[in-house]
Amino acid sequence: MAELEKQFLSRKTMEMVTALLTAGAGLAICYGSWRSGIGWSEMGPEAGYFPFYVGVLIILGSLVTLLRSLFFYRHEGEVFLTMEKARSVLGFFLPLVAFMVISLLLGLYVGTALYICGAMMWQGGYRWWIAALAALAVTGLFYLVFEIGFQVPLLKGPIEGWLGIY
Known part of the structure; x- marks a missing residue:
């Protein structure tokens, strides 16, 4: 073994x-x-x-x-x-798969916010409120850069629709 x-x-x-x-x-x-x-x-x-x-x-x-x-x-x-390194790789790979699935179902902005918040909490050891603020700040910056600045619409889901972000 x-x-x-x-x-x-x-x-x-x-x-x-x-x-x-x-x-x-x-x-x-x-x-x-x-x-x-x-x-x-x-x-x-x-x-x-x-x-x-x-x-x-x-x-x-x-x-x-x-x-x-x-x-x-x-x-x-x-x-x-090795098996030990494979566990470490899966620690990053599985959240990325979850990010892709969530982004397809709920939109890219929700997926990005959840991924950043989760990665900061579980892999970085940050407090939940710091991770949540950082996730919201990065997601807001993405919105400003892509939707407003470059006028390139990104994949949106039902939550953005409920908030009127289209």
């Missing part, structure tokens, strides 16, 4: 998984660009021309990383993530 906790995830495995994921992202970029057009028109390059080649570069870089991990690996046996 102690050996399992020591080697939860190896660095080699993580490099291979990352290479495959970035190659998949490169493929998605290439496919989307291809659908937009990757050729030249009378006006110059079509919309997908440059993104397509960026996707190709991402795929090539990912393949080099994958081949290096498979055949020329120098960090054999090096641990990337």
Whole structure:
């Protein structure tokens, strides 16, 4: 059991998984660009021309990383993530997932305020009223910058509707 906790995830495995994921992202970029057009028109390059080649570069870089991990690996046996570190990572990852779900259901401003308040209280050890004031201040600043300053509406939920913020 102690050996399992020591080697939860190896660095080699993580490099291979990352290479495959970035190659998949490169493929998605290439496919989307291809659908937009990757050729030249009378006006110059079509919309997908440059993104397509960026996707190709991402795929090539990912393949080099994958081949290096498979055949020329120098960090054999090096641990990337232990169970103890995984708990710490989940302490940040799970609140981010909650932030995304809350933002989709209740709006970005409510999600941001709850995330900042929760992170400050549970991970930073701040008193609830300090965390709440900071969360409201940051959320208010986001509203001023995006909605008023840049005139870019962010995702709003039912609470903003009840308050007449639209």
